[in-house]
Amino acid sequence: MEQQNLVLIGFMGSGKTSVGIKLSYRLRMPVEDTDKLIERREGCSVSDIFREKGEAYFRQLETELLRELGESKAGKIYSVGGGTPVRPENRELLKKLGMVVYLRVRPETVYERLRGDKTRPLLQCEDPLGKIKALMQDRKAAYEETADMILDVDAMTLEQIQSSIIMKMVSER
Ligand code: S3P
Numbered sequence: 001m002e003q004q005n006l007v008l009i010g011f012m013g014s015g016k017t018s019v020g021i022k023l024s025y026r027l028r029m030p031v032e033d034t035d036k037l038i039e040r041r042e043g044c045s046v047s048d049i050f051r052e053k054g055e056a057y058f059r060q061l062e063t064e065l066l067r068e069l070g071e072s073k074a075g076k077i078y079s080v081g082g083g084t085p086v087r088p089e090n091r092e093l094l095k096k097l098g099m100v101v102y103l104r105v106r107p108e109t110v111y112e113r114l115r116g117d118k119t120r121p122l123l124q125c126e127d128p129l130g131k132i133k134a135l136m137q138d139r140k141a142a143y144e145e146t147a148d149m150i151l152d153v154d155a156m157t158l159e160q161i162q163s164s165i166i167m168k169m170v171s172e173r
Contacts, residue, residue, distance in 0.1 A: 003075025005098025016079035050121040066093040102147035
């Protein structure tokens with residue numbers, strides 16, 4: 001039987017990577033992180049790509065990768081970069097790729113979780129909380145439109161997030 005993919009979207013720091021890894025163990029499905037796939041291909045970090053080639057170049061790589069991933073229905077879990085659903089084209093590709101779960105978080109949660117993080121080029125600025133709020137506001141509709149399921153994860157444990165997603169996957173079968 002062809003197994004459906006699961007796609008995790010959400011802002012930076014929403015827990016996509018951790019949730020993906022946890023679900024991967026539980027469901028015995030391989031997990032892939034699109035940022036990591038891009039880094040491996042390009043041979044450098046996302047920060048280096050932003051610095052040396054610019055954000056537009058990175059966004060193009062994201063779209064090309066999504067297109068490729070959509071060609072095989074592999075029964076995988078994908079966690080994608082926080083900005084991926086912004087391009088309308090990507091939203092269509094994400095929906096085609098599998099069941100999309102949006103891990104929604106409050107800006108303050110992101111700020112606390114990513115304080116001191118140096119790996120997110122978009123948050124290396126004077127006022128990271130202001131930037132988080134502005135980006136989230138801009139992206140809100142894109143995330144919501146793409147999602148088959150929305151989870152407000154600020155106060156949820158990984159265990160609770162995992163159970164909610166599994167229940168949804170079972171009900172969709
Ligand atoms: C970005 C999120 C990052 C990464 C890049 C841009 C964004 O991924 O793709 O730094 O625009 O929100 P994570 O959401 O995994 O941090």
